[in-house]
Amino acid sequence: MTGNAKSAADLTDAEVKSAADKLLSLVGGSIATYTEACLRCGQCAEACHFYHASGDPKHTPAYKLVPIAKAHKRSVSPLGWLGLAPKVTREDLAEWEELIFDSCTMCGRCTIVCPMAIDISSVVASTRQAFAKVGLGPADLREAADNSRDRGSPLGLTPEALEDRIEWLADDNELDIPLDKDKAEVLLTVSSIEMMKYPQSIVGMAKLMNAAGADWTFSSVGYESTNFGYLSGRGDIARTMIERITTAAEKTGAKTVVIPECGHAFGVMRWSAANILGRPLPFEVLHITEYLAALKRAGKLKFKPYDGSLTYHDPCQISRRGGATEEARYLLEDFATDFREMTPTGNRNWCCGGGGGVQAMARAADLRHKVFQIKMDQVEKTGAETLISSCANCRLTMDESAEHFHWDHKRDSLIELLADHVIE
Incomplete structure (x- = not known):
């Protein structure tokens, strides 16, 4: 699928079934437990910034369990076995899309108040995969994922553009910003948001790394830390972005991969990357604040x-x-x-x-x-x-x-x- 997303109304019967089947395939392990554990107590509502801002009951985080729960019920209930349980419909997918994409930042604030500790963020991330499978989801989010795969970053920061901008920033600030060193202890990654919109953040990282005497480098092989494959529910692109950073780190022999000022990039690489790759990462992943704090302590x-x-x-x-x-x-x-x-x-x-x-x-x-x-x-x-x-x-x-x-x-x-x- 390309970045040209479509509406649920455009789906064929086969595509609706494909989305439903994907939802069903995602039900297992902790997710199945979550769908059974929700007490419908509503405590998560007041913890959610979207509900807090809108006052709309549909923005209650527990409601985001509904897509997976509906698929799960068809697989475990007697009505489901008899083919009598309600099926996932186009109308369901149209209603759920806004809840799963537009009104959930996967921030996890709902989980800390949930008496059953349901990780709704992980359920939302999984559910997005079913929408992505049939081309649903915001077009701009899918385009960002396509750009990441095809051009190196969601904002079109190609390896050539990376090299040009690093050279410009280094010259303009009279600063050493290493790129593609043969060997380095630390691989520093970038967020294209920083490089294209807040370039002084790149300068700041380089200045701090140099002041501490760190052995570090950027890499044109794997540099983009943001992962719009993960955010858009497109696992193939998520894996590609992780593989690029992993390959770059292995090429330079880096023992530490440092994620810049980007929250989801840190979460994906630190907590999900090994599972997505299916093998342990051969390096430690730290957020830039963690790495700098360690340097300060030292x-x-x-x-x-x-x-x-x-x-x-x-x-x-x-x-x-x-x-x-x-x-x-x-x-x-x-x-x-x-x-x-x-x-x-x-x-x-x-x-x-x-x-x-x-x-x-x-x-x-x-x-x-x-x-x-x-x-x-x-x-x-x-x-x-x-x-x-x-x-x-x-x-x-x-x-x-x-x-x-x-x-x-x-x-x-x-x-x-x-x-x-x-x-x-």
């Missing part, structure tokens, strides 16, 4: 104090689902002299509204902007001058929504801020 990075007031937005896939909640705060320790936590914060912080590929969906913009009002309220209550984060996707989401609301609060990258204050 005494290899020191910073001049930053005197302005700051608050930190926790990217869901880095903090709540990634386990690196405290690393950013350690980097801010003894650096940010006026750091102010949001309420709630850490693993319970609200999502920016653009994760899970939602930021890339033009049709989801109105709901995404509504969700961002939650973040605006959080920031304003801290009284902090600057909002920082460690995810370029969050940053892009916040910048676009801030422009929509004419919200002039200052926003910045944690990495760029640290790089501006590193003691070389």
Whole structure:
């Protein structure tokens, strides 16, 4: 399938059956348990930023279990065995698509309040595969996946463009930015959002790596950390993107692969890549905040104090689902002299509204902007001058929504801020 997605109304009977069969094939192990375990208690609703913003019951996270649950019931109930259980229909697929793609960032906030600890994020990721199988899903999300496969990145950052931009950034900033070193201890990856929209983040990473004396390189073999194959439910493309990074790391002998300021890229490579490849990764995967925190603990990075007031937005896939909640705060320790936590914060912080590929969906913009009002309220209550984060996707989401609301609060990258204050 190409990036030209279609509507559920266009599906043939055979395609509807194919989607239903794919849903059924996904039911197994923990997912089957999740469909049986939901208590219909509704606690997840108040934890969801989409429900919080819209007040619409359809945005209750538990409702996202329905596609898988319907397929599951056909396989385990007596009515299903007799062929009498309701079938998945075009109307079902049309209704579910918005819930599975447009109004779920797979942030995992619902799971932390669920009394049964149902991982709805993983169910949504699996369910997207059934839609992708028959060409459903937002066209712009599918196009980003196609670009990743065919051109190297969702924004068309080809290997040639990567080389050109690195040369430009190195010259413009009088900075050594290694590309394709024969051997290196660390393979640093990029997010094309950073390279194309926030290039100073690339400069910041390079400056910090060099200041710490790290042995590192970028690679034109595997450089793009974002994985729109995973986000769009297209497993073949997800695997291709992981294989490129793995091949690059093996080629350079890297012991560590560092993911830049991108939440879902970290989640996919850190927690899903080995399962997708079907073998252990021959290297450690760290988010850039984890790697820099390790360098700071080792005494290899020191910073001049930053005197302005700051608050930190926790990217869901880095903090709540990634386990690196405290690393950013350690980097801010003894650096940010006026750091102010949001309420709630850490693993319970609200999502920016653009994760899970939602930021890339033009049709989801109105709901995404509504969700961002939650973040605006959080920031304003801290009284902090600057909002920082460690995810370029969050940053892009916040910048676009801030422009929509004419919200002039200052926003910045944690990495760029640290790089501006590193003691070389």
